[in-house]
Amino acid sequence: MRFRLRVLLLFVSLVAAALGVMLFVVNRSAEREAVAEIERRFAGATDTFGQLVARQNDQAAAFASLLAADYAFKRAFADTDAITLESNLRSLLLRADAHAIAVVMPDGATRAAVRRDGRRVSEGLFSPLVARADELEADRAEGCVWLDDELHEFVLVPLLAPELVAWVGLGRRIDTDLAADLSQRSGLEVVFGRVNPPRVLGSTLAPALAEAFAARPRDDTTPSLGGERFLVAAIDLPDLARAGASAHVLASLDARLAPTRRLQARLLLAGGLLLAGALGAAVLFARSLSRPVQALAAHTRRIAAGDYAARLDLRRRDELGELASAFNAMSAGLAERDRVRDLLDKNVSPEVAARLLRDGHALGGEEREVTVLFCDLRGFTTLSEGLAPPELVTLLNRYLDRMSAAVEEAGGIIDKYIGDEIMALFGAPVAAADSADRAVRAALAMRAALAGLNRELAAEGRPPLGFGVGINTARVVAGNIGSHRRLNYSVIGDGVNLAARLQTLTRREDYAADVILSESTRAALVSEFPLRDLGEVVVKGKTRAVRIHALG
Amino acid sequence: MSPRRLLALFLAGLLALPALRAAEHTLTLADSRGRPVADAVVSLHPLDQPAPPAAQPAPEITIAQRDSEFVPLVTAVRVGTAVRFPNEDKIQHQVYSLSAAKRFEVPLHSGATAPAIALDQPGVVAVGCNIHDWMRSFVVVLDTPWFAISGRDGVARVSAPPGRYRREIWHFRLAAPLVTEITLTDDDAATEAVSLTLRRDRHPARREPGADATYP
Numbered sequence A: 001m002r003f004r005l006r007v008l009l010l011f012v013s014l015v016a017a018a019l020g021v022m023l024f025v026v027n028r029s030a031e032r033e034a035v036a037e038i039e040r041r042f043a044g045a046t047d048t049f050g051q052l053v054a055r056q057n058d059q060a061a062a063f064a065s066l067l068a069a070d071y072a073f074k075r076a077f078a079d080t081d082a083i084t085l086e087s088n089l090r091s092l093l094l095r096a097d098a099h100a101i102a103v104v105m106p107d108g109a110t111r112a113a114v115r116r117d118g119r120r121v122s123e124g125l126f127s128p129l130v131a132r133a134d135e136l137e138a139d140r141a142e143g144c145v146w147l148d149d150e151l152h153e154f155v156l157v158p159l160l161a162p163e164l165v166a167w168v169g170l171g172r173r174i175d176t177d178l179a180a181d182l183s184q185r186s187g188l189e190v191v192f193g194r195v196n197p198p199r200v201l202g203s204t205l206a207p208a209l210a211e212a213f214a215a216r217p218r219d220d221t222t223p224s225l226g227g228e229r230f231l232v233a234a235i236d237l238p239d240l241a242r243a244g245a246s247a248h249v250l251a252s253l254d255a256r257l258a259p260t261r262r263l264q265a266r267l268l269l270a271g272g273l274l275l276a277g278a279l280g281a282a283v284l285f286a287r288s289l290s291r292p293v294q295a296l297a298a299h300t301r302r303i304a305a306g307d308y309a310a311r312l313d314l315r316r317r318d319e320l321g322e323l324a325s326a327f328n329a330m331s332a333g334l335a336e337r338d339r340v341r342d343l344l345d346k347n348v349s350p351e352v353a354a355r356l357l358r359d360g361h362a363l364g365g366e367e368r369e370v371t372v373l374f375c376d377l378r379g380f381t382t383l384s385e386g387l388a389p390p391e392l393v394t395l396l397n398r399y400l401d402r403m404s405a406a407v408e409e410a411g412g413i414i415d416k417y418i419g420d421e422i423m424a425l426f427g428a429p430v431a432a433a434d435s436a437d438r439a440v441r442a443a444l445a446m447r448a449a450l451a452g453l454n455r456e457l458a459a460e461g462r463p464p465l466g467f468g469v470g471i472n473t474a475r476v477v478a479g480n481i482g483s484h485r486r487l488n489y490s491v492i493g494d495g496v497n498l499a500a501r502l503q504t505l506t507r508r509e510d511y512a513a514d515v516i517l518s519e520s521t522r523a524a525l526v527s528e529f530p531l532r533d534l535g536e537v538v539v540k541g542k543t544r545a546v547r548i549h550a551l552g
Numbered sequence B: 001m002s003p004r005r006l007l008a009l010f011l012a013g014l015l016a017l018p019a020l021r022a023a024e025h026t027l028t029l030a031d032s033r034g035r036p037v038a039d040a041v042v043s044l045h046p047l048d049q050p051a052p053p054a055a056q057p058a059p060e061i062t063i064a065q066r067d068s069e070f071v072p073l074v075t076a077v078r079v080g081t082a083v084r085f086p087n088e089d090k091i092q093h094q095v096y097s098l099s100a101a102k103r104f105e106v107p108l109h110s111g112a113t114a115p116a117i118a119l120d121q122p123g124v125v126a127v128g129c130n131i132h133d134w135m136r137s138f139v140v141v142l143d144t145p146w147f148a149i150s151g152r153d154g155v156a157r158v159s160a161p162p163g164r165y166r167r168e169i170w171h172f173r174l175a176a177p178l179v180t181e182i183t184l185t186d187d188d189a190a191t192e193a194v195s196l197t198l199r200r201d202r203h204p205a206r207r208e209p210g211a212d213a214t215y216p
């Protein structure tokens, strides 16, 4: 997976997780709160309803008691026939806040009963109420009575003349009005229902919801009505229970959670914006990380390809900036190493290499006394006749190998090969007091090495090789010489040219010398060597004569 | 006097003999908790012969209104008895009965000016006052001369000739009269204990002056 993608995923999942946890916690605690609040209301609902019904019954009883104490009504009760009494009751009902009025004999038989809507009242409905009042010796008879399919809460008080001759009282319908009244007091939805068969008697719910409620399983306390979640509690009213009816209070959990839902929607919106912001920030951050990393990678590939000159410029102050600086330093280091390798190519001794690596820039230029040796190969043209190029190079390298080994053993360095010519330095880059001795010893060793090579060539059936060596000791300028891209440690000066000229002098037959050294070299020698004075000579390009010597 | 008439006289004497003899029926009335029940009316209705005719002219009783109460609370009379309601209070009372045995109304009155009311039907006449709900009196109108009202000790004694009777025990707190068939004999001296199941007295209690208007 790409680094950028990983950073993105990390950001997004962190924000999303924080959001999810927050929403979950809000949701959970809000639901708990809502359920607790609803249950608090449920707990109070039974009392509220009990008080409401008791107050209504008290009012009905007060009205009935006034009626029962009215002498005219007593006389009407005693004197008139049932039809006249009913007519009287109908007129009385207009004055009462009730749905029905009844006069019941002490044995429970209905003497007369009237409903506000004018419907007939069946016989024998009140006897359970009267029987219960007798049994309990209660001041009044009360309870629920079915008038057709409507349930009424009736309150009957004794009609005394002066002893109990009848019960008289009022009934209030258990209906939607009562449900609304209770709902207003309790802050809950209210449903009255018949238990068997289930039927709604009155409800503050929309009719469709009320029907759904009536049809729900009896023990379902958290029904879903019309897609809304409700909590339900039964109101314990003995009058209702005795009549086979029930009262329930409900509260919509969803309605109570609505403010929380709005809050959650806002949180979700804010969270979405946050997520988008985080996404943007993550993209920017990932890009700010991955771009320099990609640049570093590209840079590394260039370095691997050998381009040490390339420089990385991230313009950053952070760790990546430091990394870029380190890369640049590494490139510089590698470039330096490359330069130094030029010097090392000259097969300097380890201490020389160490010094070169350490003081690379100090080799910029210094004047010092060195001994320069030039060695030119003779007879190679003859030898190379009829040889293929690879064999030719092999043979040349074989010769150069031996010569170089002789130079290095004597403490010199190979300055350069110029075709089959060798230029060697003694006393540079590391100064040596015996540079002349070293050069002479090198010449002797080279002569011996050439003899050995010639023996091998003879054995191979090849013609022998010869060389001419010129040695001069002089003060020269030493340093890294070349272009910025390629530097070579070398020396320049008249002394160098003289050494080259001395080498060419070995071709002169009259000298009969293969190694010629100058007077300055002879003068610098510490040890004794067999030398033959060749007199003075004015070399080409010089005006002053120099004394030269042949190595015996 | 012919022998036939003598025989007739003798037979008449024989027939009259039980009427001359009397058995005493004693009842002890108690409620379900064993407390004596006063003001219960015990009456014996003969099953084998007609009750003797009532006295002529009709006797008269009084139920006084004294200190806004009817006195006495319970009265038992034979059919045909007349009742007066003299008012001994300074305030007026309006006496009424809505009972089936006798419907009447005595308008607001003072003193003994109210006319007598003849009780010509058997049954219980519950008398009330239209002005004072707590005032009440019961007149049990009977078709028999053999009855008694239990005293504070719950004892009621009825003297009647030996024979079979329907015994009725009435009390205003009984849901219905307690009816039993009994046979009285000469040497019946036993006391019968009867337990009565009394209902709650639903009558409004009289409030004392001062406590009258104390509504909490």
Ligand SMILES: [Cu+2]
Pocket: B068, B092, B093, B094, B129, B130, B131, B132, B135
């Ligand atoms: Cu009165």
